[in-house]
Amino acid sequence: MSDRPATSDQSATSDRPAPPAASLPRAPSAPPSPAAPSAPEGRCAAAAAKDPTPCDGPPDAATIVDRHGREAAGCVHHCARLLAGLDGARVHPFVAAARALDIYSRARELPPFAWEIGR
16 A cells, blocks of 8 residues: 555646646637737728728727627728628717718728728
């Protein structure tokens, strides 16, 4: 017989230290932009990295909310382009009605990912 006390597998695993936070898989977080978390420098967060068009108005004129609740603030132009490419997205309810209607009207005229076809 051994002098060591018997341990079960469950108690052995509970004594292990937790892995560092950096090694844990990250849950999908709310990126600055549902479409492009890496918007180019000097542009609003709703601008897709591959979209060459300049911003139109303040970079926080409106907020788009995707179907999962992630939000992206941006100019009216890029919010409309983002809205056109996201199924189930909407303009945040606190955006002024006139501005929200402008975004919906612009998005209606655009195909999804308009910059890919030169629009």
